[in-house]
Amino acid sequence: MLGEYRIEGRRAAEIAADVERAVGAGDLEPGQLLPPMRELAEELGVNPNTVAAAYRTLRERGVIETAGRRGSRVRPKPATTGREHLRVEVPEGVRDVGEGNPDPALLPELAEAFAVAAAESDRHPVQYGQDPVEPELGRLARAGLDADGVPEGPVVVTSGSLDAIERVLMAHLRPGDTVAVEDPGWGSLFDLLPALGLRTAGVGVDDEGPLPDDVRQALAAGARALIVTDRAQNPTGAAVTAERARALRSVLREYPRTLLIEDDHGHQIVDVPLHPLAGVTHHWAFVRSVAKAYGPDLRLAVLTGDPVTVDRVHGRQRVGPGWVSRVLQKAVVHLWTSGAVDVPAVAAAYGARRDMLIDALRERGVEARGRSGMNVWIAVPDETGAVSRLLQRGWAVAPGARFRMGSPPGVRITVSTLRPEDAGPLADAVASAVGPAPARRYV
Numbered sequence: 001m002l003g004e005y006r007i008e009g010r011r012a013a014e015i016a017a018d019v020e021r022a023v024g025a026g027d028l029e030p031g032q033l034l035p036p037m038r039e040l041a042e043e044l045g046v047n048p049n050t051v052a053a054a055y056r057t058l059r060e061r062g063v064i065e066t067a068g069r070r071g072s073r074v075r076p077k078p079a080t081t082g083r084e085h086l087r088v089e090v091p092e093g094v095r096d097v098g099e100g101n102p103d104p105a106l107l108p109e110l111a112e113a114f115a116v117a118a119a120e121s122d123r124h125p126v127q128y129g130q131d132p133v134e135p136e137l138g139r140l141a142r143a144g145l146d147a148d149g150v151p152e153g154p155v156v157v158t159s160g161s162l163d164a165i166e167r168v169l170m171a172h173l174r175p176g177d178t179v180a181v182e183d184p185g186w187g188s189l190f191d192l193l194p195a196l197g198l199r200t201a202g203v204g205v206d207d208e209g210p211l212p213d214d215v216r217q218a219l220a221a222g223a224r225a226l227i228v229t230d231r232a233q234n235p236t237g238a239a240v241t242a243e244r245a246r247a248l249r250s251v252l253r254e255y256p257r258t259l260l261i262e263d264d265h266g267h268q269i270v271d272v273p274l275h276p277l278a279g280v281t282h283h284w285a286f287v288r289s290v291a292k293a294y295g296p297d298l299r300l301a302v303l304t305g306d307p308v309t310v311d312r313v314h315g316r317q318r319v320g321p322g323w324v325s326r327v328l329q330k331a332v333v334h335l336w337t338s339g340a341v342d343v344p345a346v347a348a349a350y351g352a353r354r355d356m357l358i359d360a361l362r363e364r365g366v367e368a369r370g371r372s373g374m375n376v377w378i379a380v381p382d383e384t385g386a387v388s389r390l391l392q393r394g395w396a397v398a399p400g401a402r403f404r405m406g407s408p409p410g411v412r413i414t415v416s417t418l419r420p421e422d423a424g425p426l427a428d429a430v431a432s433a434v435g436p437a438p439a440r441r442y443v
Contacts, residue, residue, distance in 0.1 A: 007035070010046055012053035019054070020063050023074055034064060034072045060175040062194030075194055090396040097426070098398030100234070102269070102374065103416040106349060107295045108340035110331070117330035132314070132323030133157050136333045141288070141302040144267075150286050151279040153304040156314050157324045161265050161289040162188055164303040164313075165227065166196065168285040171312035172259045173198060173224055180218035180226045182210055184377065184410065186234045186263075187402040189227065202405040205233060207371045209240035212247040219251070225259035226252070230274055232266025232292070232373025235403045235412035237354065239266075239372040245275035252280045259309075260284040268293035270372045271347040283309050290332055292374070293341050300324060300332055350374045353415040360427035366434060374416045380434045383409035389433035395426055 005027045009015035022028040034040070037055060041048040055072055058064040066072045090096045138155045146152075158164040169179070175197025181189060183202030193200050201223045203214035210228055219226070228248070231239040240248070252258055260281045264274060267288045278284040285305035290298050303313065317323070335341070354370040361368045361378070370376035380386040380400070387399050390411075400410035418426070 007040060007044070009044065009054070010050075012050050012057065015040075015044070015046075015051060015054035016057040016061075019058055020061065023063055028074050030074050032074045034074070036071060060197035062197055065199070091391070094391060094394050094396050095422075096396045097413045097415070097418070098396050098411075100375065100398065100412075100414050101296065101416060102292050103349070106341075106346050106416075107293075108335055110295065110298075110335075113331040113334040113338070113340065114327070116334045117327050120330050121327050126326040128322075130326075132317070132326075134326050134329035134333060137302070137329045137336075140333065140336055142304070145286070145288075145302075145304055148274040148276065150274075150276050150304060151284075153286075153306060154310045154314075156303050156310055156317065157329060158287075158301050158303055158313075158317070159299045159321070159324055160291060161263055161287045161301045162192060163299075164285070164287040164301050165189065165261055165263065166192055167313045167316060168259070168261055168287075168303070168305070168309060169193075169196060169198065169225065171309055171316065172283060177225070178218075178221075178223040180215060180223040181405075182227070182229060182233065182238075183405045183407045184235055184400065184403040185405075186229070190403075190405065200405060202407065204407065205236055205238050207236075207238050207369060208244040209233070209238050210244075210248065212244070212251050215248060216251045216254070219255040219258055223258070225261065227261045227263065228277060230262050230264045230266070230276065231270045231272055232375075234265075234373070235375050235398070235400070235410075236377040237370035237373045237375050239270065239272045240275050240277070242273075242275050245277055248277050249280045252277065256281050257283075262286045265289045265292055266373050268341060268343045269346055269350055269374065271344075271351050272372045278305075282306070285309050285313075290335075293343070293346065294332070294335055298328065298332065300328055350416065353418045356420065356423045357413065357415055357418060357426065360423040361430060364427050364431035366427070366431050370415070374414055376413045376415055377410050378413065378430060378434065379408055379410045381409065383411065386411055386430075386433045390429055393429035393432065395429050 005022055007015060007018055009018045037051040038048050041051045059066060062075060064072050065075050133155060141155050178199040178201050179193055180201045180203050182205045201218040203218055204211040215226060258281050260277060262277060269292045278286050283306050285303060287301050287303050289301040354376055357376055358368045358370055368376050368378045383400050387397060390397050398412040
């Protein structure tokens with residue numbers, strides 16, 4: 001069952017730690033079946049309840065999964081093997097178009113914003129017990145949400161969109177619950193869910209967003225939550241259209257107890273309208289991050305939702321970090337109100353770079369996806385081979401394995417820093433890489 005490896009420990013924490021170390025070291029492989037609890041308890045000379053507690057801890061940490069009488073197995077993608085490790089080492093002289101970062105030239109300078117925020121904070125220092133949301137930031141955020149048709153709800157501030165999503169999930173779900181997620185989708189989210197002890201159910205995505213039939217199937221099978229990227233979906237660039245939003249809201253009305261989480265991280269870098277889904281389920285949350293438009297190091301997102309969800313997030317935040325720095329919030333307010341980012345120009349720049357590459361690829365017979373945002377997704381028959389061949393041609397792309405669960409192979413290209421003269425050479429390299437490898441002759 002475990003080959004040569006023998007689990008050790010006398011207490012539940014020791015047993016769980018031993019299994020987790022073995023998984024991280026590769027001594028226990030993904031999919032490997034663990035001993036039944038009574039069998040392991042007898043082998044270790046401990047009470048079966050001790051092993052049961054250890055297995056429960058491992059499930060909650062996303063290390064193992066249990067399927068009733070079929071027993072417990074190491075997760076196929078355990079939390080100890082994060083997708084961020086699925087990276088391409090970029091040799092010197094190779095152009096990196098796989099990192100997923102915004103164009104530094106399109107980001108605002110921060111010195112003035114933080115100087116203004118610091119001076120304001122000196123005049124009016126924040127004290128314990130004060131409102132965790134900077135009033136002007138809350139007002140501006142809520143006005144923007146209103147303008148985009150997001151339902152009324154209180155606003156809280158979190159340390160980025162992933163922090164917001166984690167807090168919302170933990171406000172409603174328990175380890176073992178299933179979350180429906182886009183596939184292909186955000187690799188960091190795929191890491192987060194098993195780390196929280198949650199299961200994933202993949203739903204397909206086309207250029208208009210999640211496929212309604214896939215969403216219905218996942219919810220009918222018991223998924224308790226659905227996470228949707230409204231625009232600039234990572235990695236495909238999908239953006240939910242008005243027609244698709246109507247279809248998805250219709251599905252959600254059939255399952256009103258679903259926890260709906262919408263991620264609008266593409267806000268202020270996209271040139272397509274928002275079509276929110278919120279308001280048809282009992283519990284929902286809508287998240288907007290400033291990372292893509294103002295810089296990844298500004299770890300700030302605004303979150304709204306139904307009052308119960310927001311109150312639970314706020315309550316848990318209050319007994320943890322307390323609040324996101326009000327100095328940081330003041331700086332973001334200054335960036336928003338000073339016109340530090342020319343939103344139409346930024347959206348147009350990313351749009352032009354996407355279209356430039358997609359058109360060049362199409363001319364070479366390669367179909368690519370990228371309706372919004374800064375990424376282009378290309379289906380490939382052999383992911384490893386395509387990445388390797390592109391490296392040989394001087395281009396480093398992101399392997400699709402970072403963004404996939406059950407969807408077909410692909411590679412992601414970030415267009416944020418592409419120049420007009422790059423489109424042809426990159427498209428040539430991709431066209432060569434996705435085709436069959438040249439035949440070798442042996443003499």
